[in-house]
Structure formats: structure tokens, C-alpha cells
Amino acid sequence: MIDLHYWPTPNGKKVTIQLEEMGVEYNLVPCRIGQGDQFTDEFIAMNPNTRMPAMIDNDPECDGGPLSVFESGAIMIYLGEKFGQFYPRDPRSRHAINQWIMWQMANQGPKTGELGHFRRLPESEGNQSYAIRRFDDEVNRIYGVLNRRLYEAPYLAGNEYSIADMCCYPWAVDPESRGQDIGEFPHVARWLDELAARPAVQRGMDAGAQWSVGYGEMPPEERERIRKMLYNQRARPVPELPAF
Ligand SMILES: N[C@@H](CCC(=O)N[C@@H](CS)C(=O)NCC(=O)O)C(=O)O
The missing domain is CATH 1.20.1050.10 (Glutathione S-transferase Yfyf (Class Pi); Chain A, domain 2)
Incomplete structure (x- = not known):
């Protein structure tokens, strides 16, 4: 099964369109960027760039357990190669x-x-x-x-x-x-x-629509909170001990 860590924005919808077009079963995991899910240790382990989408393939065609990929373009190439659709080999x-x-x-x-x-x-x-x-x-x-x-x-x-x-x-x-x-x-x-x-494009564009709240519909305090969290991000410190 493919787990897609996702929020309904254009970079996420590229991948849901592709999954819908290919008819591949997938699990959408909400990455609530307005709540800071992208900054958790669990998410950073998948994507050090702290941006969604990120994908985990739980059944990759190689050894080593679940395989994670970040950057929507890299995810699309991975899925295109794996499922052999809309990405011809020539x-x-x-x-x-x-x-x-x-x-x-x-x-x-x-x-x-x-x-x-x-x-x-x-x-x-x-x-x-x-x-x-x-x-x-x-x-x-x-x-x-x-x-x-x-x-x-x-x-x-x-x-x-x-x-x-x-x-x-x-x-x-x-x-x-x-x-x-x-x-x-x-x-x-x-x-x-x-x-x-195309019905698959419509389904991909609608994926996660139930979660999203329009920026314009948010109360001003909520907009300000999100703005403070998302804008002007700077380098994040690494843990004290080396990882290898
Ligand atoms: N180049 C990346 C860009 C991803 C990206 O910018 N994602 C945005 C949402 S569209 C995000 O996660 N923003 C969270 C933040 O700014 O902290 C990709 O295509 O995967």
C-alpha cells in the first residue's frame, strides 16, 4: 500500500491525480501544514525539507522494508516507474x-x-x-x-x-x-x-477537500498564527549527537 502524507494543495494534488489515473490503491495521511505536522520528527525522517507531499511505499520492489520518497516530482517518477503507466519506457x-x-x-x-x-x-x-x-x-x-x-x-x-x-x-x-x-x-x-x-483528474483534485479551510474564510487570528508559523522559516537545529 502507498501512504501519501498529504494536504490538499497543488503539490499534493499532482500525486493524487496520478494515483487516481493509475487506479492504484492508496492511503491518504493528513499532513496538516497549518498545524505544523511537517515539523514533527516523524515527518522530518521522511522529508528533511519539511514540506508535503511525502510518500511511503510499504511494498517496494526492493529489499530493505518500506521505501520513502519526498519531492512531488520524484514521487511521480517513482510511481510511474513502479506501475508502468503514463510514463513510457522508450x-x-x-x-x-x-x-x-x-x-x-x-x-x-x-x-x-x-x-x-x-x-x-x-x-x-x-x-x-x-x-x-x-x-x-x-x-x-x-x-x-x-x-x-x-x-x-x-x-x-x-x-x-x-x-x-x-x-x-x-x-x-x-x-x-x-x-x-x-x-x-x-x-x-x-x-x-x-x-x-477526466474523472480521475476530478477525483485527484478533490482528494482531501473535506479537510481544507479557505484562507479567506479563516478568522484573522488564525491567519496570523499560520503566517507566523509558515513564513520566514529558518534553518532548524540538528540533534546534538551524530546520527552515524
Ligand atoms: N518542491 C516541493 C514543494 C512542496 C511544498 O512546497 N509543499 C508545501 C505545500 S504546497 C508545504 O508543505 N508547505 C509547508 C510549509 O511551508 O511549512 C514538492 O513539489 O514536493
Whole structure:
């Protein structure tokens, strides 16, 4: 069984979409990032980067007991290799997929995340206009990269729907909420509509919806508590004794 330590955000939903598409049984373990579950010793043992998702495969195809993987892109590649779906073996397809996964992890996810971060900051944090403009430009550029690719080919890695599409989709949905006009990106619009109609994508996007509370619906004290815990994180000390 696959245990997925998860909270319903775009980085988690990439993996639930993939698991739903593959029809693999999995167990969702809530990682309540607003409560700090990602900072517990048990979680850090799986992911020293203190971010969800993290995955444990309790039945890996190698010796050594349960196998854990962190970073959503690495998890997707692991699952694609293990279950042999949406991740073809031929080198041309596989490297086309890998490059879009790397692109997502290094560009679309972080830049879009930072845009959201700066747009959500309260006025008391000072004027954010440069940061907002910088990341708004980057996010616009990134939608342009997707649009160009989806003009050339039906899917990101070419003619076949793959884990590359699943990886990019949750960060591309709802462009308006990211300050982008979908009219500028008709090829992205076509791809978004097609993926949105897939039942497995719908199930993956809905996974854990029962747990989430919209940031805007939280009382101001709760928002402030979460902000204090999540923003401005710095290095965490290691225990005194060496582990090896
Ligand atoms: N590159 C990582 C990013 C994961 C990430 O940023 N996760 C966020 C939620 S989307 C998180 O766990 N945040 C908790 C925190 O900031 O402390 C991945 O794709 O797995």
C-alpha cells in the first residue's frame, strides 16, 4: 500500500491525480501544514525539507522494508516507474516527460507559489509592488511557455497524456486567481478543459477537500498564527549527537 502524507494543495494534488489515473490503491495521511505536522520528527525522517507531499511505499520492489520518497516530482517518477503507466519506457518519451517534470518543479511551482505568497501579504508587511510585479511577470511568462508547447503538441510530452501533464495541471488551473487572462493562452485553455473533464483528474483534485479551510474564510487570528508559523522559516537545529 502507498501512504501519501498529504494536504490538499497543488503539490499534493499532482500525486493524487496520478494515483487516481493509475487506479492504484492508496492511503491518504493528513499532513496538516497549518498545524505544523511537517515539523514533527516523524515527518522530518521522511522529508528533511519539511514540506508535503511525502510518500511511503510499504511494498517496494526492493529489499530493505518500506521505501520513502519526498519531492512531488520524484514521487511521480517513482510511481510511474513502479506501475508502468503514463510514463513510457522508450528514451524519447521518458526524457520528454522528465524535462517537463523538472521544468514544473524548478519554474512553474516555485514562481507561481511566490506570486501567491506576495499577493497574500497584509499591508503591514510594507509595499510589495516590486515582488508582485516580478512574480506576476514570471507567471505570465510560464503560462506562455505552456501555451507555446501546447500549440505544438496535444500534451506536454508530445502525443500522449503523461505524468508531465498531471504534474503541471494543478498549478495551471484557475489562471484568473493567479492574475492571468486565459484569453491570452488559448492552447492552455484547450488542455485545461480536456484534463478537467477526466474523472480521475476530478477525483485527484478533490482528494482531501473535506479537510481544507479557505484562507479567506479563516478568522484573522488564525491567519496570523499560520503566517507566523509558515513564513520566514529558518534553518532548524540538528540533534546534538551524530546520527552515524
Ligand atoms: N518542491 C516541493 C514543494 C512542496 C511544498 O512546497 N509543499 C508545501 C505545500 S504546497 C508545504 O508543505 N508547505 C509547508 C510549509 O511551508 O511549512 C514538492 O513539489 O514536493
